[in-house]
Amino acid sequence: MAFSSTVRTLFRLLLGLIAAALLAGLGGWAVLEAGWYDAGATRQHFQFVHTLLERGMHQSVRFHARDIVAPPGRDAVMGAASYKAHCQQCHGGPGVAQGIIGLSMQPVPGPLVDASRRFEAKELYWVIRHGIKMSGMPAWGFHLSEQEMWAIVAFLERLPHMTPDEYRAADPGGAVGGDGAGQAGRDGGQANATRGKLALTQWACQACHLIPGVTGPDTHVGPPLKDLAKRRFIAGTLPMGEENLVRWITKPHEVDPATAMPQLGVPERDARDMAAYLLSQ
Ligand code: HEC
Ligand code: HEC
Numbered sequence: 609m610a611f612s613s614t615v616r617t618l619f620r621l622l623l624g625l626i627a628a629a630l631l632a633g634l635g636g637w638a639v640l641e642a643g644w645y646d647a648g649a650t651r652q653h654f655q656f657v658h659t660l661l662e663r664g665m666h667q668s669v670r671f672h673a674r675d676i677v678a679p680p681g682r683d684a685v686m687g688a689a690s691y692k693a694h695c696q697q698c699h700g701g702p703g704v705a706q707g708i709i710g711l712s713m714q715p716v717p718g719p720l721v722d723a724s725r726r727f728e729a730k731e732l733y734w735v736i737r738h739g740i741k742m743s744g745m746p747a748w749g750f751h752l753s754e755q756e757m758w759a760i761v762a763f764l765e766r767l768p769h770m771t772p773d774e775y776r777a778a779d780p781g782g783a784v785g786g787d788g789a790g791q792a793g794r795d796g797g798q799a800n801a802t803r804g805k806l807a808l809t810q811w812a813c814q815a816c817h818l819i820p821g822v823t824g825p826d827t828h829v830g831p832p833l834k835d836l837a838k839r840r841f842i843a844g845t846l847p848m849g850e851e852n853l854v855r856w857i858t859k860p861h862e863v864d865p866a867t868a869m870p871q872l873g874v875p876e877r878d879a880r881d882m883a884a885y886l887l888s889q
Pocket of ligand 1: 663691694695696697698709710713715716717718720721723732735736740743744745746748760
């Protein structure tokens with residue numbers, strides 16, 4: 609008898625837990641649907657949420673960067689130019705504040721003068737290459753070369769010892785551009801559909817197109833990119849095929865000067881991988 613009453617107690621406990629979880633879920637859903645959650649960037653997180661997110665981010669970076677091997681001989685001079693071109697606007701530098709975009713973001717991108725004390729070189733590289741989801745920290749893997757990303761890491765390692773004067777003097781000639789130079793993850797000459805799927809998100813194609821297998825907004829600015837392999841024409845003008853698809857993605861304005869599809873500066877290797885993915889969907 610004692611046995612069956614224990615089972616009954618456990619069963620009731622389980623039912624209670626399920627009911628509580630359902631109620632909590634329902635409550636959360638109601639708050640969401642009512643619009644009570646303030647999504648504005650002027651509303652700060654609670655301190656404990658902020659602390660929890662920071663810790664989660666740091667642990668995630670540590671875990672994902674664990675197998676990366678930092679190359680020797682990184683070029684901090686090149687890193688200075690790159691940093692000023694791509695990072696200063698949000699993170700500032702010694703004696704230099706962020707631009708208005710960086711100043712008013714939520715979470716606010718902190719100064720990186722001490723980043724190399726909180727992160728190892730390989731972890732800094734990982735953050736630069738992959739960015740940080742839902743924070744506004746962009747991923748640079750498709751827009752900067754490997755060499756440039758490691759150069760920025762080298763520069764970050766020098767930042768803690770740099771005075772505002774030294775910072776100003778670093779790369780006085782102005783910034784070098786990194787646009788379209790992304791080479792990260794490129795393996796040989798073969799088109800790689802898996803990398804192509806990632807490349808589509810790193811060039812923001814899903815902002816205008818519904819793409820099978822790619823998470824994004826419910827957008828119809830451009831036509832959905834599904835069943836491309838079955839289509840006869842691209843944008844109603846170019847015969848469908850891998851070469852033409854690459855041409856359209858890299859130079860839509862050359863094909864049709866009047867098209868609303870922007871010329872994004874996608875390098876050919878990324879376009880090839882994207883085409884491989886799109887034609888497989
Ligand atoms: C559009 C704005 C923006 C740009 C440009 C930007 N970042 Fe960030 N960065 C952020 C935000 C936002 C965070 C997240 C801050 C947080 O969660 O505390 C962040 C976080 C980081 C972190 C983790 C910092 C920490 O203290 O925990 C590093 C390292 C970093 N960025 C490096 C860079 C580098 C290097 C560049 C240039 C290649 C760069 N960022 C460009 C917005 C930006
Ligand atoms: C700002 C919005 C926008 C972005 C971003 C954008 N596109 Fe487009 N795209 C369009 C529009 C609009 C069209 C229709 C153009 C036309 O028919 O002239 C189009 C057409 C296309 C087509 C032809 C589709 C068809 O049905 O024939 C392909 C393929 C395509 N885009 C791929 C891409 C890829 C890959 C990216 C990312 C590198 C991208 N687009 C980014 C707006 C966009």
